[in-house]
Amino acid sequence: MKYNAIIIGGGAAGLSAALYLARAGLAPLIFAGSPPGGQLMLTSEVENFPGRESILGGELIDVMRKQAQKFGGIIVDENVKSVGLVGAGRDLPVQHTIESASGKIYQTKALIIATGAKALWMGLDSETRLRGKGVSACATCDAFFFKNKIVAVIGGGDSALEEALTLTKFASKVYIVHRRAEFKASKIMQKRVFEHEKIEIIWNSAIEEIIGEKKVEGMRIKAVGVGRDRPVQEIKLNGIFVAIGHRPDTDLFKGQIELDQKGYVLTTTMYALEKLKAESSKLKDMKFDVGYQTMTSVGGVFGAGDCVDHVYKQASTAAGMGVQAALDAERYLEKI
Structure with a gap:
């Protein structure tokens, strides 16, 4: 044909x-x-x-x-x-x-x-279940829905840090969860993140589970790399933005x-x-x-x-x- x-x-x-x-x-x-x-x-x-x-x-x-x-x-x-x-x-x-x-x-x-x-995802069952219900891969698209809420960004490159900075315009607090002890992002992006009062960085960590049935209610994070013997930590929040690439x-x-x-x-x-x-x-x-x-x-x-x-x-x-x-x-x- x-x-x-x-x-x-x-x-x-x-x-x-x-x-x-x-x-x-x-x-x-x-x-x-x-x-x-x-x-x-x-x-x-x-x-x-x-x-x-x-x-x-x-x-x-x-x-x-x-x-x-x-x-x-x-x-x-x-x-x-x-x-x-x-x-x-x-x-x-x-x-x-x-x-x-x-x-x-x-x-x-x-x-x-x-x-x-x-978008590349972490591969968690809870991530798949809650996609569109608090789990996103686009802060530009969805940040508005998280006014005065607590969110986390997963990743350590320029895209992840840019997502985090975008979210600070709406969210009350932004965690960045990164599996290494330093970012891969450009120095200027790192400087902006380090100086932002709304952002808290959780180094050498990865999400083990996203908590919530019908919506995101928190995350369970485990230590990786240096300090991997740290206990699993639970943090209450409302949204998770995955920024590990496309x-x-x-x-x-x-x-x-x-x-x-x-x-x-x-x-x-x-x-x-x-x-x-x-x-x-x-x-x-x-x-x-x-x-x-x-x-x-x-x-x-x-x-x-x-x-x-x-x-x-x-x-x-x-x-x-x-x-x-x-x-x-x-x-x-x-x-x-």
């Missing part, structure tokens, strides 16, 4: 791209995944997406799906098993190949990768498009191109097309959302990138 445009990803980026391509009359095929919906499906309430004061994450995805379908988008709630990307001939109408989990083969002239990125869902594309060291899709924004050229001799020779800012190193293949963006990681920024990718794909198809 052949399509002008195929989108892999059914989150904010993929569905925004689908809406624009559908309105352009291109009837895109969207692999929304199984289960569909992206990271928004893990968010209980969204209050920072333009247009609605408050909406459930799943409801927002449902609205976006229906809007894309209204204009001719074709949504398949299925995962992609493999892709075959044709790299030669940026200006030729090449056909990229997609194999679905059920074994069906699809071809497309334009492909948008919007597979997202998943992993982009880009394994399908390894060896076929250029990814950065962490696996994020490299696209051709003017700023990124100049920065990357300056930093790497290998990247100087890569044939990015600056006319399409969301295009990857392969012609007709575009990237959008959290599989590209490792800085902002918001539904609204992902949606905006999806729109950019759709417009780039539309212009690309017009030229070939």
Whole structure:
């Protein structure tokens, strides 16, 4: 089966791209995944997406799906098993190949990768049970719900410290639980954290259990590394923010498009191109097309959302990138 445009990803980026391509009359095929919906499906309430004061994450995805379908988008709630990307001939109408989990083969002239990125979790049963009920991986998204409450951030990198500082604007107290005796974060971030009166750091420790049945009520922490003979400690609190990193869902594309060291899709924004050229001799020779800012190193293949963006990681920024990718794909198809 052949399509002008195929989108892999059914989150904010993929569905925004689908809406624009559908309105352009291109009837895109969207692999929304199984289960569909992206990271928004893990968010209980969204209050920072333009247009609605408050909406459930799943409801927002449902609205976006229906809007894309209204204009001719074709949504398949299925995962992609493999892709075959044709790299030669940026200006030729090449056909990229997609194999679905059920074994069906699809071809497309334009492909948008919007597979997202998943937050890394600690792997506790209690963490899974209470996700969205006091356990979060996004302070920017959820800090507002913890006004005058006690929270903890898990991690020791720049992201963890930034989460902690964000939470101080709302919470009455913020613990940082880190399994080492020093942070990996930048010195300026460490200085801000050390000097903040609301923040208390618990070194050489890890969460053993999150306490609570229907909501977070506390945490049980154990000593690790130096001083591991310390007794298990229980602390009452209302929220836990896990900030131990994200992993982009880009394994399908390894060896076929250029990814950065962490696996994020490299696209051709003017700023990124100049920065990357300056930093790497290998990247100087890569044939990015600056006319399409969301295009990857392969012609007709575009990237959008959290599989590209490792800085902002918001539904609204992902949606905006999806729109950019759709417009780039539309212009690309017009030229070939």
